[in-house]
Amino acid sequence: MKPQLVLAALPFTLGMVIAFLTPVHLHPLRSYFNDLAIILGLLVSVWMAAGITGFRWRLNAIAAGFTSIVLLIFLQYGLSNHQPWYELLLPSAYFLLAALATMLGAGCASDTEQCDRLGLILAIAFLLAGLVSVLIQVVQAMGWYLGPLLMYMGKSGVFQRPYANLAQPNQLALVLSFSIAACWFLYREVRLSRAVALVFSVILLAGMVLTQSRIGWLIVPAFAIVLSLPDAAGRRLHPAAALSFVIGYAISVLLLPKLVAAIGLAGVSVVDHVVGSRSERLGLWKQAWQLAQTHPWTGVGWFGFGSGQVQIAADLPSTTYAEHAHNILLNFAAEMGFPVTILLATGLLWWCWHACVRTAQSSFVRFAGLCLIAAAVHSLVEFPLWYAYILLPLALMMGALHQRRWPVSVYAVPAIYPRTLVLIALLAATLLTWDYMRVVRAFKVLRVDPVANQLQSQLQQPAYTVFPQFYAYFHLFQIQPHTGMSDAEIGELRFWVERFGFVHNLNKLAEVYVLNHRPDEGVRAMQTLQRLHPEAYVEYFDYWQAKARQEPAFQAVINRIPARDAP
Numbered sequence: 001m002k003p004q005l006v007l008a009a010l011p012f013t014l015g016m017v018i019a020f021l022t023p024v025h026l027h028p029l030r031s032y033f034n035d036l037a038i039i040l041g042l043l044v045s046v047w048m049a050a051g052i053t054g055f056r057w058r059l060n061a062i063a064a065g066f067t068s069i070v071l072l073i074f075l076q077y078g079l080s081n082h083q084p085w086y087e088l089l090l091p092s093a094y095f096l097l098a099a100l101a102t103m104l105g106a107g108c109a110s111d112t113e114q115c116d117r118l119g120l121i122l123a124i125a126f127l128l129a130g131l132v133s134v135l136i137q138v139v140q141a142m143g144w145y146l147g148p149l150l151m152y153m154g155k156s157g158v159f160q161r162p163y164a165n166l167a168q169p170n171q172l173a174l175v176l177s178f179s180i181a182a183c184w185f186l187y188r189e190v191r192l193s194r195a196v197a198l199v200f201s202v203i204l205l206a207g208m209v210l211t212q213s214r215i216g217w218l219i220v221p222a223f224a225i226v227l228s229l230p231d232a233a234g235r236r237l238h239p240a241a242a243l244s245f246v247i248g249y250a251i252s253v254l255l256l257p258k259l260v261a262a263i264g265l266a267g268v269s270v271v272d273h274v275v276g277s278r279s280e281r282l283g284l285w286k287q288a289w290q291l292a293q294t295h296p297w298t299g300v301g302w303f304g305f306g307s308g309q310v311q312i313a314a315d316l317p318s319t320t321y322a323e324h325a326h327n328i329l330l331n332f333a334a335e336m337g338f339p340v341t342i343l344l345a346t347g348l349l350w351w352c353w354h355a356c357v358r359t360a361q362s363s364f365v366r367f368a369g370l371c372l373i374a375a376a377v378h379s380l381v382e383f384p385l386w387y388a389y390i391l392l393p394l395a396l397m398m399g400a401l402h403q404r405r406w407p408v409s410v411y412a413v414p415a416i417y418p419r420t421l422v423l424i425a426l427l428a429a430t431l432l433t434w435d436y437m438r439v440v441r442a443f444k445v446l447r448v449d450p451v452a453n454q455l456q457s458q459l460q461q462p463a464y465t466v467f468p469q470f471y472a473y474f475h476l477f478q479i480q481p482h483t484g485m486s487d488a489e490i491g492e493l494r495f496w497v498e499r500f501g502f503v504h505n506l507n508k509l510a511e512v513y514v515l516n517h518r519p520d521e522g523v524r525a526m527q528t529l530q531r532l533h534p535e536a537y538v539e540y541f542d543y544w545q546a547k548a549r550q551e552p553a554f555q556a557v558i559n560r561i562p563a564r565d566a567p
Contacts (some may be wrong), residue, residue: 006108006117008049012101012396013125015041019389020129020175021136023151023165026440028470030167032433035094035388039429042101042392043422049107050418056410057418058106060402065347066099066395072340073302083301083499086468091302094388098395105399106408112362115404119364120189122393123182130179131200133172134207137162141210159260161212173213174378174390177223180204181370184227188235188363205245209252218377220249223370231361281326281381283319287312288330292338299337308334310501314527318567321501321532324386328379355401365404368397432466439470446474472496481511490516503533507540519557526561538564 019037026032049055070092077088109115136150140162143155151165161169180201187197208216224242260266291300291308300308306323313319325331332341356369375384375394384390402408442458459478461471476496485493490512497505506529513522526544530537541564548558 004052005055005110005114006121008045008052008055009104009108009118009121009396011044011048012038012041012104012392013121015039015044016389016393017125017129021132021165023147023149025151025167027443028439029436031387031389032436034166036429036433038389038392039097040426042097042104043425043429045104046100046418047422049104050413050415050422055107056110057103057413058399058403058408058410059103060106060399060406060408062351062395062398062402063099063102063106065344066095066102069344070095072336076298076301076336080298080301083304083307084469086466087303089466091386094386094391097388098391101392101395102399102402105396106403107399109400109403112404115362115364115400116189118400119185119367120191122397123185123189123191123367126175126178126182127186127200130176130182130204130207133164133166133175133179134203134210136164137172137207137210140164157264157266159257159265162210169211170213170215170378170382171384171387171390173208173211173216173219174374174384176204176208176211177216177219177374178371178393180208180223181367181374184237184370185363185367188231188366201245202248205249206252209249209256212253212256215374215378215381216249217253219374221246222373222377226366226370226373229361231363231366280320283317284309284322284326285330286316287319288325288327288334290316291335292330292333295334295337297337297339299333299335299340302335304335305331306501307498310498310506310528310532313531314524316531318531318534321503324383326382328383328385331383351402355398355405359405365401368401371397435466438462438465439467442470442474446477469499473500476500476505476508479508479512481508481515483515485512485516490518501528501532503529503536503540506532507543514553514557517553519553519560523557523560530562530566534566537562537566 015038018041019034022034022037024033073088073092073095077083077085105118108118139146139150140153141159143153145152151163151167153160153162163169164172166172166175183192183197183200183204186192187194192200205220208220224237224246227237228239228242230236257266287309288305290312291305294312295308303323305325306321309321325334329341329345332344352369352372356365356372359365371394375390378384385394438458445456445458459471459474461468465471473496476493479493493509493512497509506525510522510525510529513519513525526540529540541561544554544558544561547554549555
């Protein structure tokens, strides 16, 4: 036995806690520093693991699977070339880091005792992050300002969904689910007394209620069912206790509007939350299915959903503009094609069945399985695995689960190799962050007045950058619709408007079409605008009506664009 092996994972868990609690969210990649925190934690853990006597690297099927996705992404790019190559760099890096996290998890879990120790430090990190996040939620709900360490939500007459420092209530609900699983694990491992575990569980469930996230409606009952089943030692959560948690959670969800009304705020009822507005996710799923049907073999390309959505939105019901389908299976089907999606889904289901169900139900297996269940539920309605601070902890646990179920051969790698890799990765992360901050500063310039601002040179693309797409976005603002534009100019404008399908870009493209004697395409662009931005369409319809009173080209199409009150 080598208890010191799990020490390698300590920097990773520290980076995970920092990632969950980081309040810095800068446009355009708002989770950049959250992801950076856990990535740095992973790299430090790899450095430490290389110097720990007895630590051995294990290359398993999960790590190979993450790596193969990178190869598939670039193979697809070579075959179809749907999108610029630089759009593939960050997702490829995330998948390679996930493979590294998998190997770290497998190396730390050389036997059952090591698995339990790994679960212990992960559970402590999850529980700490969850409890602090609930505390931040309370501060936000009360409208208190305790910045800059806590994100601030201004006071208003309406109860807002507190999101702690993650800035996204559904992501917070997922993290709180991990924390609930961690609380159960620590109780089962006799690290928490029954009374303390009960209090912590109630606090975490209350935080989940405050998020008003609907994923909890599935995750909480699923947790109750799993924990009601006997584990390897015959222990289980009494069904009456499990049912009490579910009922208590359901009652809290139903009564939340009345509770917030008691402190003078207006809240949204469950019915309004479910059916009170247009189902945007259903619209996104229809679009993803349409893209998958028209590109069944290779898909539209990784990260191609947003562009594909702009291309077909005019033919489908109104929804919202998004860069992901909010369903991992449909997103993969649309972007990677049916064969890859079916292969990956089938392989993961088989793996989960054998690694989490058809195996001894130890406390660690239950803990990791609960986290995977929560992530799977959330992935059916959003895209949590696109964030490193969700992907990497799951990859680490999957590596440990795989090693426990299918022990693989070890590799004695000289420390110089992983540490050299870490130094290269740290240098790349430093350069990438410097490059990203240039983009952040450019967006700040854009928000002021890019014409009058003396810093407008920052909007020009530098000679070397990993983010040329954002400088192309800045260039869109410099284009003024006018007659006499060439087909090449219009084609380039259309390409970048499809990449950034925001309302102002679609309106500009529609104006360009109309002014350059392409009215049918202009009408379709306005139909796309209405389908993807139905709430903002009223303002743009009025703008076009005003233009129609002044310019014959707009008068000729004003009766062909969607009505002002189009659904």
